Amino acid sequence: MSDIAALPDLLERCREICAQHGNRPDALIEILHAVQAERGFLADDALKGIAHALNISRAEIYGVVTFYHDFRREPPPAHIVKLCRAEACQAVGSEELARHAEARLLGHPSVALEAVYCLGNCALGPAAMVDGELKARLTPAAFDALVETLEAKA
Amino acid sequence: MSAVRIFVPVDAAAQSVGANEVAAVIAREAAARGVTIDLVRNGSRGMLWLEPLVEVETVAGRIAYGPVAADDVSSLFDADFHLGGAHPLSLGPTEAIPYLAKQERLCFARCGVIDPLSLADYETHGGLAGLRCALAMQPQEVVAEITDSGLRGRGGAGFPTGIKWKTALEQQAEQKYVCANADEGDSGTFADRMLMEGDPFALIEGMAIAGHAIGADKGYIYIRSEYPHAVATMRRAVEIWHAAALSNFRVEIRMGGGAYICGEESSMLDSIEGKRGQVRAKPPIPATSGLFGKPTVVNNVLTLAAVGDIMANGAAHYRDFGMGRSRGTQAFQLAGDVARGGLVEKAFGVTLRELIEDFGGGTRSGRPLRAVQAGGPLGAYIPASRLDIEMDYEVLAGAGAMLGHGGIVLFNDSVDMAKQARFAFEFCAIESCGKCTPCRIGAVRGKEVMDKVIAGEDRESNLALVEDLCEIMTDGSLCAMGGLTPMPVLSALRHFPEDFGRE
Numbered sequence: 001m002s003d004i005a006a007l008p009d010l011l012e013r014c015r016e017i018c019a020q021h022g023n024r025p026d027a028l029i030e031i032l033h034a035v036q037a038e039r040g041f042l043a044d045d046a047l048k049g050i051a052h053a054l055n056i057s058r059a060e061i062y063g064v065v066t067f068y069h070d071f072r073r074e075p076p077p078a079h080i081v082k083l084c085r086a087e088a089c090q091a092v093g094s095e096e097l098a099r100h101a102e103a104r105l106l107g108h109p110s111v112a113l114e115a116v117y118c119l120g121n122c123a124l125g126p127a128a129m130v131d132g133e134l135k136a137r138l139t140p141a142a143f144d145a146l147v148e149t150l151e152a153k154a
Numbered sequence: 155m156s157a158v159r160i161f162v163p164v165d166a167a168a169q170s171v172g173a174n175e176v177a178a179v180i181a182r183e184a185a186a187r188g189v190t191i192d193l194v195r196n197g198s199r200g201m202l203w204l205e206p207l208v209e210v211e212t213v214a215g216r217i218a219y220g221p222v223a224a225d226d227v228s229s230l231f232d233a234d235f236h237l238g239g240a241h242p243l244s245l246g247p248t249e250a251i252p253y254l255a256k257q258e259r260l261c262f263a264r265c266g267v268i269d270p271l272s273l274a275d276y277e278t279h280g281g282l283a284g285l286r287c288a289l290a291m292q293p294q295e296v297v298a299e300i301t302d303s304g305l306r307g308r309g310g311a312g313f314p315t316g317i318k319w320k321t322a323l324e325q326q327a328e329q330k331y332v333c334a335n336a337d338e339g340d341s342g343t344f345a346d347r348m349l350m351e352g353d354p355f356a357l358i359e360g361m362a363i364a365g366h367a368i369g370a371d372k373g374y375i376y377i378r379s380e381y382p383h384a385v386a387t388m389r390r391a392v393e394i395w396h397a398a399a400l401s402n403f404r405v406e407i408r409m410g411g412g413a414y415i416c417g418e419e420s421s422m423l424d425s426i427e428g429k430r431g432q433v434r435a436k437p438p439i440p441a442t443s444g445l446f447g448k449p450t451v452v453n454n455v456l457t458l459a460a461v462g463d464i465m466a467n468g469a470a471h472y473r474d475f476g477m478g479r480s481r482g483t484q485a486f487q488l489a490g491d492v493a494r495g496g497l498v499e500k501a502f503g504v505t506l507r508e509l510i511e512d513f514g515g516g517t518r519s520g521r522p523l524r525a526v527q528a529g530g531p532l533g534a535y536i537p538a539s540r541l542d543i544e545m546d547y548e549v550l551a552g553a554g555a556m557l558g559h560g561g562i563v564l565f566n567d568s569v570d571m572a573k574q575a576r577f578a579f580e581f582c583a584i585e586s587c588g589k590c591t592p593c594r595i596g597a598v599r600g601k602e603v604m605d606k607v608i609a610g611e612d613r614e615s616n617l618a619l620v621e622d623l624c625e626i627m628t629d630g631s632l633c634a635m636g637g638l639t640p641m642p643v644l645s646a647l648r649h650f651p652e653d654f655g656r657e
Binding site for chain 1: 411412
């Protein structure tokens, strides 16, 4: 990922994405999502390119990027498991599952564990979002099987 | 013979238990057996414990099978399920399943029934009638109709929708906006998601009606990024709606950035403007100065989705449901440790016990129910001994609880209420926008003090500190995030003192 992000066309690409959004400053969050979806994270040059195209300061963009949990300033791991830690999943054992998951993924080279507060799958918890796919009724055994599938992909 | 219509939900919850695999296997198996089918990816009926719920259209109506696993498909075809044949997974006619039959579905009447992205299906099942009715009326008449219906904001605050619209209508401005709040961040709620994935045009129609009523030709739908399926469905639905040129109302979708606070309306407006989602001080209210400083109506998804039905069937029809000042229906969502989790749309006045026992069937784990959190992370914990309470804005408020967005989370007897109280502070600390001090600092201090209470350190004086802190947060916070975090904390302390080391 870092290689792609370091490509010299990042600035140019950011200008293109901003232009697709009419260079409207109010579309900033949409633009940040679009750049991150393509590059995996928001490098300094991305912020620079967007600031230039929208004619707003880099400080303003930095403020927005750091406010929202979704945006990354570093290259992402190959796989991301977002485990729901909110009340409805707590009620069906998500905290025990989280402890298991933390132990299982401690220092893992390609799978990162993140907390998320509600995925809207509250009747079928514990829930998780695995590389964008929603999962339900997770148990420690099901979690391990999931991780093995991801490892096989990596 | 014409193609058999088979429905396999495309709803995210259904996908999470294998609906896509089931759909693929059904298509493959049908082709191998030479059976011509028309596979429809519908929304969910809301009986989530039965997902993937496969339905077949027969001369006798739709027959349901569930929960269907990919491995079951072959035996389903052996049993001629595509003709409604008997099978151990058969649930009989879908509409006769008690969970569904006992509901009063107005807002969710089409969800799970139609192809979500078929405008023709939408219209066949009553869609667009409300918009046509509204467009033939003067804006003031539409506002009067909504006011008469008694509809109140379904996001949680319960503010009368008609009054909000009237305020926006009375403003003189060259541009006004309608914003749909689809930042459904409360744990235990998924009704907005289900509606956007299962009946997206209902939301757009409601917005177009609101636009006509207040004089706005532009709207935004702000959807949380944790709902990628809903975002994708709504984006396509908006394209289809625009292409059909049904009115001059234009809609833009904005995806959030994973911040709970953006469900607060003024934070949401800042976020739509491309800024940090920080709460604005009120006044001015959005209806006079909202998005880009223009008069703006901000309504929850379910509020807007109820509007089409009200305009089509009249205010009286809607108002006849409900009790007291809570008119119409509410989409309750049963979640957590519940046997039959899902969506239950009922008129206000239904008791918590009916929802939990008759619909929910008690806990999924089989352990005794101990507590229920109603109304999301900022809602009160209600003990299992007080389930006879009626679901009504005023009754709940009188009991120190709230309806919120209709989420009901069941906890069994293994729950530690002191830990839940600590979590309420922790969540507030993580999600506070940071603008006001009681919320930003109070949440962190609350978590620290609860850690001491849980460790058994100087309990009584620390609990007194928690109560004091809660008073400051309630009275001094800028919005409901800091203002209501004390509700779960204090309700847990009040109803479950033994978990806090108090007798």
